[in-house]
Amino acid sequence: MSRVYNWQLGREMSYPYDGKYPERQFAFVFNINRCIACQSCTMACKSTWTFSKGQEHMWWANVETKPYGGYPQFWDVKILDLLNQTNPDGQRWTGSVSDNGKSPYGQFSGQTIFEAGEKTLQPQSARVLGYLPSDEEWNSPNIYEDNPVGKRGIRDKLHETGEQLPVHNTWFFYLARICNHCTYPACLGACPRKAIYKRPEDGIVLLDQSECRGYRKCVEACPYKKTMYRGNTRVSEKCVACYPRVEGTDPESEGQPMETRCMAACIGQIRMQGLVRLNSDGTWAEDRQHPLYYLVHVAKVALPLYPQFGTSPNGYYIPPRWVPREYLRQMFGPGVDRAIERYNNPDRELLAVLQLFRRSNRIIFRYEIKEGPLVYEGTYRGRPVRIYNDTVIAFGKNGKELFRTTVEEPLHVRPAKHQNSI
Template identity: 65%
Template sequence: WTFSKGQEYMWWNNVETKPYGGYPQFWDTRLLELLDGAHQKAGREAVWDASKKESKTRPYGVFDGMTVFEAARAADRRDAVVLGYEPTDLEWRFPNIYEDTATGSKDRRDSLNLEPAALPEHATWFFYLQRLCNHCTYPACLAACPRRAIYKRGEDGIVLIDQKRCRGYRKCVAACPYKKPMFRATTRVSEKCIACYPRIEGKDELTQGEPMETRCMAACVGKIRMQGLVGIGADGAWVEQRDNPLYFLVKVEKVALPLYPQFGTEPNGYYIPPRWVPRAYLRQMFGPGVDEAIERYTRPSRELLAVLQLFRASQTVIFRHEIVQGPKVFETTVDGQKWEMYNDTVIGYGRSGKEVARVTVEEPRLVRADKHYNSI
């Protein structure tokens, strides 16, 4: 999408190496510092009260602090409805800065800690953070736009910038906590991820009218991404549907968590946190659900293991899954507890109810015939 003149720096989807990388550079630490300043000024603390958990409406407890909306008032920025900042040209310049750079010995990035790696926390670590517009439930970009050029579609939640209404004031660029709207100097208006809406609408003939996953999902050779669509009830909450893989991962097993939930936009991208990273770092990034998520996928339930196989099994959006039980194929001990693996088959169905994916927990083994030995 973004190869035209003026779009050269626009990485609507980028992968950055944490903890040092970021695009634009420092996007999260700069906002965390601004939020911290606003809390200090207001004499408040930003803390999670995980004891107030309630499975449906407060799965991670209650955040007792200010969101980017509330902090704008406290920070005495009465002209702004969202606390934010506009990145500098320099910060937009290096999309891959610190790529694959691990944490070093204390205070030194250039000398690795040579202690052996051992869970639960590696002494030397990094991880990849895939970032794109979260099509937030409460989009800060939308709230900040004085032209009302940004809107969220009722049918699928996609957040779009109306290119005809936008006048390039860049309020959305400053307001988005994830820094995903980008200003195009050649057209003098801002642009952002459009969630490949023709694919979501089922306009791509390949899926014959079924909603199709976005290009960045479909292109993931690492098979680590899955997209879904869930029903939204009259109360604004997700309609309970245990056999929707996305609902299952986010609401039932709770292994997928929102990025910086404390910002308050309710982002709709969810991440399965890496288990080798210091927990304090993960908690500030994905909230208090981190420990439970890691525990659950380290010894996955039979259903979770099966549903995880659906990642990239199809580029048609899977609306429902079904599991056909198979035989036990493996048994071991994880964290001192017995764990068994079953070769179940998981079947995914599209919106129309048509089968679009069928995979087993054990990957089928294909043996190349002798006559093709050493050939490609």
């Protein structure tokens, strides 16, 4: 195995290949605080890419209810358990969160899926610790989650209150997921055919179906379980990051990079996707006016999903603020407390950048803020709040303006029947 630097772990780690980094990297931020599990993203992806025979069980984009739900069922519990069996009670973080871009969350002193595989798996060709989900685990996404139900035998009618299971007095939140197009993809590392590759121009991880022989090593290795096997073609498939849109070659995009279908369909406006610049060691190059760089490395409100797996995923999440911190620390690493503190008390720039989510289907490459006057000053839940009429301007790849948002006082129109009532 080679040694590569993983900035999310704050240290070097083992990986089956030398580190090679794209010119730009596909990345995204999801604000979980806003997700209501409408599944629009899920269906946008399904209706674009996985609607054919043999793909019935495939949901490249999905939304699951945490902590119970998962697609495939229990995917994260199972891989966390495997890692814990390999390194009992050793999966810990040391150091402290900092502003150092090379180790913003401290150091992970436990074992990644590559390191655990290196120590425990035989033969040598087995490179990544993982497991193959059963058919039952793939077959029923969202089973027993809070999906609407109808009464038995009555078609096209939902239950009046939507309840079927007993309601537990507990917490939950919705986790939207797609392939993380990892910097160190486990699927790529595990494939004996070298059928999986990472594109040098945008870091999108693709699977060459003409090379694939359906060994399912990628399905076993991906800790997020986002590579899937198709029985009728006997090869594996995975999220392609809607690459014609990202390239700007989709007829609708008119040559300008466009966000993926799942991003564009988001009703709750939780999603922003972009292409970030990387340094020669895989860390993010400073790009102060890039909205994703700002959210991940300046405001530090967006965190990677299960960074301890070691794949350096490029999906980042603004964590839900009502969920027990222990659970969130396990899921998003030690940066959780800082992220929630900052999100709960957003400064002027963060409030402006949050306004960039889902205002356009074009990929934002840069933003600018023109400061305006104070429009509101007061308190909210005991904290001082100041809102300014700042204008935030988004620019596309060609440097041209995509849109701008401003703040305006609402205009109240008196209803017609009261026009002359004074």
